[in-house]
Amino acid sequence: MIKKISAMQCGLFLFLSIISLKFLVFPSIFSQYAYRDLYFPVLIGLIIDLFFTIVVVNIIIKNPHLTFKELLTRAFGKAFAKIALMFLFVYFFVKGVVIVKETHNYFNETLFESINWFLFIIPLFFLMGFMMLKNFRAIGRSLQFLGPLMLLALLFTILIPLSEADFSNLLPMFENGASGIFKAVFFCSFTFGDYFVLFLFMGRINIKPNSKKTIMWYVVCADVLVFAFYVVFAGIFGNLGLNHSLALSEIIMHTMVSTSTGSINWINIMIWLFILFFEMGVMFLCSSNILTQVFKFKSRYVPMLITLSLLLLAVVYLYLSLIKTISIVTSFPFCIFTIVLQVLMPLACFVASKKLSGKNKVTLSQVYNTKVVKYQLTNISGTTTSKIFVSEKRFVKHFKTKTTKSAKTKKLNSSAKKLANKSEVQNA
Amino acid sequence: MLLTKTLKTNISNIKLKFDNSQDIIVKQFKVAGLNCATLYLKGMTDVLFLTDFVIRPMQNIKTLPKQNVVNHILNNVISFPEITEETDFKEVITQITKGKVVLLFESNSTAYLLELDKPRERSLTEPPTSAVLKGPREGFNENIKTNLAVIRKIFSTNKLKTEMLTVGRVTTTQICVMYLKDIADKTLVRQIVNKLNTIDIDGIIDSYYVAEFLTPHKRSMFKQLGNTEKPDIACAKMLEGKIVILVDGSPLAITLPYILLEDFQAADDYYNISSHATFVRILRIVSCLITVLLPGLYIAMQMFHYKAIPLKFLITITNSTQGLPLTPVTEILFVLILFEILYEASLRMPEYLGIALSVVGALILGDTAVKAGLISPPAVMIVALSGITLYTIPDQASQLSLLRFMFTLAGSMLGFYGIIILSMFFVIYLNDFDNYKTPYLSPSSPFIKSDLKDSIIKRPLPDMVMRPKSFPIKNFRRLKK
Numbered sequence: 001m002i003k004k005i006s007a008m009q010c011g012l013f014l015f016l017s018i019i020s021l022k023f024l025v026f027p028s029i030f031s032q033y034a035y036r037d038l039y040f041p042v043l044i045g046l047i048i049d050l051f052f053t054i055v056v057v058n059i060i061i062k063n064p065h066l067t068f069k070e071l072l073t074r075a076f077g078k079a080f081a082k083i084a085l086m087f088l089f090v091y092f093f094v095k096g097v098v099i100v101k102e103t104h105n106y107f108n109e110t111l112f113e114s115i116n117w118f119l120f121i122i123p124l125f126f127l128m129g130f131m132m133l134k135n136f137r138a139i140g141r142s143l144q145f146l147g148p149l150m151l152l153a154l155l156f157t158i159l160i161p162l163s164e165a166d167f168s169n170l171l172p173m174f175e176n177g178a179s180g181i182f183k184a185v186f187f188c189s190f191t192f193g194d195y196f197v198l199f200l201f202m203g204r205i206n207i208k209p210n211s212k213k214t215i216m217w218y219v220v221c222a223d224v225l226v227f228a229f230y231v232v233f234a235g236i237f238g239n240l241g242l243n244h245s246l247a248l249s250e251i252i253m254h255t256m257v258s259t260s261t262g263s264i265n266w267i268n269i270m271i272w273l274f275i276l277f278f279e280m281g282v283m284f285l286c287s288s289n290i291l292t293q294v295f296k297f298k299s300r301y302v303p304m305l306i307t308l309s310l311l312l313l314a315v316v317y318l319y320l321s322l323i324k325t326i327s328i329v330t331s332f333p334f335c336i337f338t339i340v341l342q343v344l345m346p347l348a349c350f351v352a353s354k355k356l357s358g359k360n361k362v363t364l365s366q367v368y369n370t371k372v373v374k375y376q377l378t379n380i381s382g383t384t385t386s387k388i389f390v391s392e393k394r395f396v397k398h399f400k401t402k403t404t405k406s407a408k409t410k411k412l413n414s415s416a417k418k419l420a421n422k423s424e425v426q427n428a
Numbered sequence: 429m430l431l432t433k434t435l436k437t438n439i440s441n442i443k444l445k446f447d448n449s450q451d452i453i454v455k456q457f458k459v460a461g462l463n464c465a466t467l468y469l470k471g472m473t474d475v476l477f478l479t480d481f482v483i484r485p486m487q488n489i490k491t492l493p494k495q496n497v498v499n500h501i502l503n504n505v506i507s508f509p510e511i512t513e514e515t516d517f518k519e520v521i522t523q524i525t526k527g528k529v530v531l532l533f534e535s536n537s538t539a540y541l542l543e544l545d546k547p548r549e550r551s552l553t554e555p556p557t558s559a560v561l562k563g564p565r566e567g568f569n570e571n572i573k574t575n576l577a578v579i580r581k582i583f584s585t586n587k588l589k590t591e592m593l594t595v596g597r598v599t600t601t602q603i604c605v606m607y608l609k610d611i612a613d614k615t616l617v618r619q620i621v622n623k624l625n626t627i628d629i630d631g632i633i634d635s636y637y638v639a640e641f642l643t644p645h646k647r648s649m650f651k652q653l654g655n656t657e658k659p660d661i662a663c664a665k666m667l668e669g670k671i672v673i674l675v676d677g678s679p680l681a682i683t684l685p686y687i688l689l690e691d692f693q694a695a696d697d698y699y700n701i702s703s704h705a706t707f708v709r710i711l712r713i714v715s716c717l718i719t720v721l722l723p724g725l726y727i728a729m730q731m732f733h734y735k736a737i738p739l740k741f742l743i744t745i746t747n748s749t750q751g752l753p754l755t756p757v758t759e760i761l762f763v764l765i766l767f768e769i770l771y772e773a774s775l776r777m778p779e780y781l782g783i784a785l786s787v788v789g790a791l792i793l794g795d796t797a798v799k800a801g802l803i804s805p806p807a808v809m810i811v812a813l814s815g816i817t818l819y820t821i822p823d824q825a826s827q828l829s830l831l832r833f834m835f836t837l838a839g840s841m842l843g844f845y846g847i848i849i850l851s852m853f854f855v856i857y858l859n860d861f862d863n864y865k866t867p868y869l870s871p872s873s874p875f876i877k878s879d880l881k882d883s884i885i886k887r888p889l890p891d892m893v894m895r896p897k898s899f900p901i902k903n904f905r906r907l908k909k
Contacts, residue, residue, distance in 0.1 A: 008875055111733060111844055123842060123849045130853060138860035144873035145855055266736040273848045 003204075007211035009140030010201050011218030012147060013282060014053070017194035018222035019154065020279035021095070023272075024248050025102045026191045027233045029330060031241030033184035035176050036169060038241060039230040041184035045192045046223045052346045053195040053219050057212055059346075059353045060202050066356075067203035068349070069293050075352030082294050084348060087341055089290040091196060093307070094329065096283030097314045098190075100124065101325040102246070103276045109249035110269045117319050124280070125308060131281035132288045132304040136204060139282060146274055153271035158228050160268075161251050165235030186339070190329040193342040199349070200286050248272060284311065429517040435463050435534040442467055442530070445521050452524070457483060459501065460492040463534035472527035474546045482506055482529070482542065498533055502540065512541045522600055549574060555657035555679065557822060563699035564660045572602050572676035578659045579606065579672075588666075591617075593624050595638070599631035602676040603638060606662075611669040613900040616864060620671060620684070635678035642673075642684065644863055649827055652863050654683035654690050661695055669901030685866035685899050688858070689883055691823040692716070697886055705886035713884060715817035716824065720831045722814045723760050724839030724847050726806070730756045732843030748804040757840035759803050763811040764836065766793070768829065771815075870898035 005013075022042070030038035063071060068088075072081035100121070107115050131139060143150075174181075205211065233251065237244055244250040249269075284307055291303035318325060328334060431438050439454055446452045451470040456463065466483065485505050493500050502511055511531075514520050520539045524530055527545030552574070554560075555567035568575045576590065591605040603624060607617055620642065627641050635655070643652045654670075656662050657679050662672045665683045673682040692712045697705035729737050730745065737745065754762060770789035790812075797803045814832060818825055831854075838846035861868035871879030879896045881887040893907045 006874060107845070115845075119842075120845075123846065127849050127852060131856060134856055134860050138856055141859035141867065141869065141873035142852075142855045144875050145859060145869055266733070270844055270848060273845070274852065277848065277852055 003135050003137040004206040005137050005140045005201065005204055006206055007208065007214040008218075009137070009144060010198070010205050010211075011215045012143040013136075013140060013197050013201070014194060014215065015218045015222040016143060016150075016275065016279055016282065017197050018049075018219065019226060020275055021099060021102075021191045022226050023154075023157065023229055024099070024106065024276065025246060025326060026188055027230060027247035028242050028245045029188055029326065030184045030230070031234075031237070031239075031244075033187060034180045035239045035241070036234050037173060037176070037181055038184065038234055039170075039227060040181045041188065042230045043227060044181070044185050045188070046226060049192050049194060050219060050223060052193075052342070053198070054216070055346050055350055056195050056198045057215055059349050060198065060205060061207055061212055062353055063202070063356065064205070064207040065203055067293075068199040071202065071349060071352045071356070075355045076348070080348075084345065085290045085294050088196060088199060088345070089287050089294075091193070091338070091341060092283045092286040092290070093310065093314075095190070096280050096287065097311065097318075098325045098329055099276060099280045099283065100311070100315065101318055103273075103280070105246055106249050106272075106276070109246050117315070121315050124277075125311070127277060128281055128284050128311070129304055129308055132285050132307060133300050134285070136201065136285070136289075139278070139285060143278060146278075149271050150275055153268050153275065154225055156268045157248070157251060157272070158225065158232055160265075161236055162232055165232050166238075167231075167235045169235050169238035170231070187330045187332075187335055189335050189338045189342065193338065196342075196345065197282065197286060199345065200289055430515050431517055431520065431532075431537045431539055433535050433537045435465060435532055435536075438532050438539075439465055439467065441517065442521065442524070446524075455483065457487055459486045459505075460489045462492065462497060465532045467524060467530040467532070468544070469524055469527065472546060473529055473544050478529055478542075478544055482508065482531070482544075498536055498538075498540075506542075508542055510543045514539045514541055525600070552578065558656065558658055558661070558695060560694075560696050560699070563695055564658070566659055567657045568659060568662075568674075568679040568681060570677050570679055572604055572674050575659070575674050575679075575681070576604055576606075579663060582659060582663045583608075583666075591621055593621065595624060595627050595629070596632040597628070597630050599633070599677075601632035603632070604674040606666065606672045606674065608666050608669070611667070611895070611901055611903050612671055613669065613865075613902060616685075616900055617671060619864070620673070624673075632675060633677065635673065635675035635680045635682050638673060638675050639682050642682065645861065648861075649830055650688075650858065650861070650868075651691070651824065651827060652686060652868075654686040655680045655823075656683060657681070658695060664698070667906070668895055669899050669903075685864035687863070687866060687870055687898060688868055689871075691821050692884070693882070693886075698889075702886045702888045706884070709884050709886060712820050715820040716828060718817045719814050719828050720835055721847065723764060723810055723832060724835035724837075725844075726810045726839075727756050727760055727836060728839035728843040728847060731840065745804075745806050748806055751801060752804055754802065756807075757836075759807050760811065760836060760840075761833075763803055763807050764833065767811055767815050865900040866898055871896070 027038060030041055034041050059071075066074075069081045069085060072084055104115070104117065104120050107120060233241060233247055236251065241247075288303035288307040291297065291306055292300075295303075297303050317323075329338075432441075439456075443452060443454065452467065453470050454465055454467050456465045458464065464486065466478065468478070486501060489501070489505060502508070514523065515538050520530055520541075523541050529542040529544045531540040531542060533540075549569050549571040552566045552569055554565040558567075559565075566578065568578070580588065585608075587609040589607055589609045593603045593605065594600050595603050605617065605621055605624065623642060624638070627638070629637070632638060639653045639655070640646070645652060654665065656665070662681045662683065666672055670683050670685065673684075675682075692709055694708070697708065730749075734742060749756070749759075752759060766789075770786060770793075774783075774786045774789070794803075794808050794812075798805055798808060818828055818832075821828070835847055835850060838850040840846075842849070858868050859873055867874055870876055871883050876897050878894050879898050881892050882896065890907065894904045895901060895906045897904060
């Protein structure tokens with residue numbers, strides 16, 4: 001049984017995805033191209049992302065019981081769905097590796113003088129493996145549990161250095177022309193496309209009337225915080241932002257206010273580690289989940305081990321070759337790959353959703369709950385009825401309203417209650 | 429096997445079953461020419477009551493009717509309110525062991541069981557583990573019937589349902605599953621009753637034996653069932669839709685489903701102003717964090733992140749740790765283990781010795797160790813603080829103590845990194861933990877807004893219109909406005 005996540009948990013996943021890399025390492029890269037105007041490309045990227053997020057959320061709400069794979073399979077065939085999933089795997093895996101590498105750098109800047117690469121990676125392997133064995137619901141709930149702390153860290157990160165920011169640094173605008181802004185959007189495209197996690201949540205979100213609003217509220221909040229951070233970053237460092245490669249640690253550790261406010265900076269550093277580890281975990285969980293969907297592994301351990309093995313190869317390679325991961329993801333070919341993926345994926349989903357709308361609309365009984373529905377109907381009335389329900393809740397409600405008219409309806413009622421319990425378990 | 433119609437055979441069979449034990453008492457007498465016998469276990473029956481209200485009135489009968497002799501005796505002579513009939517030989521034996529008196533008649537294959545067991549129980553005193561400043565002080569005792577009666581006294585309603593079960597091949601312990609009919613989830617009740625029925629063990633000595641069978645994640649180090657020694661708490665939990673299980677011979681009632689936050693809520697909170705209750709609950713959470721994290725953080729800061737320690741404090745620590753033969757890790761572990769040993773020893777010692785031992789341990793041993801240069805004063809202070817805060821949540825003491833060791837080791841190996849990794853393991857693990865359809869960390873995750881009224885924050889009772897939605901219950905409305 002799929003353990004569904006709530007809209008709030010989905011929103012938190014998106015929130016986490018939006019803030020992590022953008023805070024950690026990308027401000028200096030944006031600054032390389034856009035200098036003091038770095039918040040403009042961020043704004044453009046966030047608006048594009050917001051548009052695609054709305055598109056994907058609408059698709060999810062229209063097809064609440066279809067997973068990404070099912071949607072594409074029904075619209076374009078199995079092969080297309082699998083190829084799309086493998087592209088998503090590459091995207092998530094690379095994003096995970098980038099966060100691992102940049103977190104190591106963050107460690108060296110903040111917590112340790114110099115932490116051994118393997119001493120850093122081994123405990124992380126255990127944690128990632130553990131997270132990959134869990135489901136999205138467990139991780140989503142963990143995010144809810146630590147959510148207030150994370151929000152506090154974010155606010156500290158933005159508010160504490162605020163007094164040190166000199167907003168005259170933001171002027172004059174467009175000093176280096178608009179081309180730098182568009183170049184920044186292009187070369188930093190990897191940091192966007194956070195709505196990709198939504199593809200993995202298709203068919204797993206417990207849709208309620210205000211779900212869309214809840215999800216979008218989190219996305220907008222994250223976007224506002226990211227934008228505010230970039231404005232503060234530009235305010236503090238101005239044109240010199242490109243020299244501060246690890247924006248997060250630079251702001252937390254080295255601004256005067258931060259270091260003079262006791263141990264707040266340390267608390268902040270620690271909470272930020274939670275955010276980064278969660279984001280890594282989510283990326284690798286998405287990767288292993290895709291492997292399960294593509295290769296239909298029955299054991300949870302196989303995709304986990306494959307993902308971990310690939311991660312091991314990646315980290316050994318990165319260690320031996322001394323290549324900067326960030327330079328790979330900001331290279332021209334990779335940016336092309338990212339942009340194409342970021343546009344094509346939601347587009348494919350949109351087309352698939354359109355294809356499956358109207359007469360071709362896929363109903364609940366046709367998709368994942370076929371067994372449950374058939375079981376209920378045959379068990380209850382002795383004959384199978386062709387009634388199709390839009391959602392499980394309506395199905396349950398339908399039988400609940402048919403109360404004790406006859407012996408048969410009594411049975412109906414009890415089994416409907418069983419189903420209600422099942423859905424309660426799912427929805428938690 | 430059934431009883432026979434011959435009185436002598438029945439008596440000899442019963443005596444044989446008890447291997448002619450000295451404490452099985454058989455009193456044979458005649459009622460207007462009809463042979464009768466009473467059988468009971470010595471010491472378990474109220475003999476005075478038996479003689480005055482059963483045997484003597486029977487012996488005083490001069491004539492008996494020709495028909496329905498036994499019925500006449502039971503209805504008109506003894507007039508005992510609770511007489512049960514039993515024909516099964518095995519059940520008769522079981523009932524004798526439970527303290528019941530068996531009344532047998534000649535030419536009758538039915539045994540009549542009289543409830544005359546001697547009340548030998550301690551009074552309903554305030555339990556030492558959950559003493560309160562305000563509120564009811566009554567506690568459960570070891571007698572299930574008394575405990576049941578105490579709860580019945582609080583709930584004067586027919587909606588309180590009880591299901592009696594007998595578990596244990598040798599002990600035949602009575603277990604009572606209690607719930608409120610209109611509130612508790614029936615499927616959950618059935619699930620629990622079925623689980624209890626499947627227990628096939630030789631003996632149940634305490635409710636903890638039952639708890640082990642009901643625990644959903646058996647290998648987990650975290651507590652998964654609630655328990656209480658107080659009837660008022662048990663009743664309050666039933667009002668929230670929970671199920672209470674009483675076990676004969678144990679003053680500890682099991683409550684389920686259970687969430688972690690329950691142990692941060694004390695009975696006092698509900699008999700006090702809500703703002704103070706909120707403050708105390710926050711204190712308990714902070715104490716819990718200090719208990720688990722403080723020794724680990726201290727070591728991590730001392731070994732890896734000394735920059736995080738304020739300068740003046742760092743100088744104090746450096747001065748006090750200079751010349752110590754132990755490393756920071758071994759020093760803290762040494763003091764932690766010493767603390768655990770002292771605790772364990774003072775718990776097992778007689779009360780007067782226990783106090784002396786803790787004074788000797790804490791003051792003399794600690795002071796001497798510091799003076800001898802074995803351990804530093806900050807290490808003693810850290811462990812002492814963590815030790816005191818451990819007992820602000822007594823029900824969680826055992827697992828918090830274990831967690832403290834784990835975090836100390838993690839902090840000593842990898843500093844803050846180790847502590848964060850370990851915290852994440854536990855946060856994710858506990859969030860994946862569903863306990864009888866109830867998320868373990870609710871209402872914070874999954875976030876249930878209405879349940880926050882009685883979580884870390886304690887709102888006044890009139891504000892709590894609904895029952896907690898974290899638990900699977902039928903009726904959510906608590907307060908009718």
